[in-house]
Amino acid sequence: MDRKKIKKQAKMLMKKHFGFLVAICLVSAMITSEFGGTLSWIFSQNNEAINEEMTALPSDLSTSKVLQDIFDDNLDAGEKMADEIKQKEISSVKNPAFGRSRGVFAALINSITSGSIFLSMVAAVNSMVGSESLAVLLLILLGLYVFLMFWFYVQNTYAVVLRRMFLESRTYQKIPFERFMFLSRVKRWTRASFIMFVRYVLYTLWSLTIVGAFVKHYSYLMVPFIVAENPDIKALEAITLSRKMMNGHKWECFKIDVSMLGWTILSSCTLGLSAAFFSNPYKMMIFCEVYVHLREKAKAENLVYSECLNDMYLYAKASEKTLKEAYPEIKNKDLNVKPLPGIRGFFANYFGILFKEGKAEREYQKESHKALEYASIKEEAEGNQYPTRLFTIPEENKRVILSRLDPARDYTIWSLILMFFIFSCIGWLWEVSLHLITDGVFVNRGAMHGPWLPIYGSGGILILTLLKKFRDKPYLCFILIFVLCGFLEYTTSYVMEMNTGLKWWDYSGYFLNLDGRICAEGLCVFGIGGMAFIYVLAPVFDNMIAKIKPMMLRVMCVFLLMLFGIDMVYSHYVPNVGEGITDYGED
Incomplete structure (x- = not known):
């Protein structure tokens, strides 16, 4: 691999969707550990503010003591302390914009900061099972289950979604927001989550060895890219294919990481700002280019399971003929709606108001509905965004509810x-x-x-x-x-x-x-x-x-x-x- 050429290509590709790529990497920094440290300064400032607020309370009042009372089956004492904490926090609010005495939001924040929410949950479960100890245990298990589900379906899987967005941004001018749910639309979200879970388990086991963490980090580097291209692949197939693709290229990828060391230092000096607004998406785009290079090589060498890399339209736009066959209802590039004349047309076009309902108005509404359906697939049919109808797995039809209820109608x-x-x-x-x-x-x-x-x-x-x-x-x-x-x-x-x-x-x-x-x-x-x-x-x-x-x-x-x-x-x-x-x- 030509490292300089790949970096140059990555910078060029970033310019097309710079703001979008920065935004989705910021989301990754907030909900996953992939770009760990990017927002560490903000989180540390938030933790300091929380600590200052907690130290403002008397030493004998703390949420941790409320939790201790819950674990000691002393709910009455915990409830009394939680109420004292809540009253103290309400009276200490200085900015009226952050009121804490009325409303659902205020009640929710008060219940969390005082610990009363845990008391309410224990009391609710206790009323069903008849045992405070069992209620506490069930709530702990429930909390653990919610955390694991969030990790399994969101944190664990966002890496696949992120890479899919980067890969589509290489080829297409537009990436609609709804593409974030592409795994759901092809009903492969759970499968993708399971593949990433297997990768995590295997990597964790290998990390127990002396060099396993280093070697397997690069061996499994391509797994989320592979799943992003073909979420129908099996877990061991994706992992095996990633290992085969990375044979002989681990050291090259390591050198890419080392070459980004300067950006890491700059990120520390800028409190994570340079990483958030440049180097994170830049590094991700570099490895997208590495994946594209290794994918081409895997296909050429006919590596095992390389036939699973079958999303050709992720890397090159479909021909005009292919798009016409996939979108036969799109006959012309422009679908013009004949406007109503005069002031009637102005109000109908910009505000959706019809002053009467005659033949001309009914025809206008019919054409407007067709225009809505056309607009939903126009960009795909014209090759400006990924053609979902050409994906290897059939996607669910978009805008089914919108089309049925016709939100574009005029009134x-x-x-x-x-x-x-x-x-x-x-x-x-x-x-x-x-x-x-x-x-x-x-x-x-x-x-x-x-x-x-x-x-x-x-x-x-x-x-x-x-x-x-x-x-x-x-x-x-x-x-x-x-x-x-x-x-x-x-x-x-x-x-x-x-x-x-x-x-x-x-x-x-x-x-x-x-x-x-x-x-x-x-x-x-x-x-x-x-x-x-x-x-x-x-x-x-x-x-x-x-x-x-x-x-x-x-x-x-x-x-x-x-x-x-x-x-x-x-x-x-x-x-x-x-x-x-x-x-x-x-x-």
């Missing part, structure tokens, strides 16, 4: 009006029920007197219309929902308080809150609810609304708008106030 103005009221009522029911459960009292929540909370309906309609162009990107859509709902809730709270002088909700004491107007806990609920609204509820409700006769639908909408308008005017002069609505004096 008539009447459907949007009715859904505004549906979700305003759902929000009202949610808050009234929550207050009823927590305080045992029925309270007509909201500033208005009717059974609706317009902030829920407004939020639903806004995310449905403003995020129309992002519906085909669920991950980005979730982030935008989070931001949009946070902005809407904060501004609504501010405007209502300025207009009335009353505070309609207060998140003070919640963990990660901003001026008591918004909090992370609420925004997470809005984010999940918003995703459900866009991809499931809105299409389902729209299908139901479409069954209502047009004239009846319009009459319903006009009637509801009239009631809403009357309530809004009346509530402006006689706002709905009182305990549980605007009275937060006891919080």
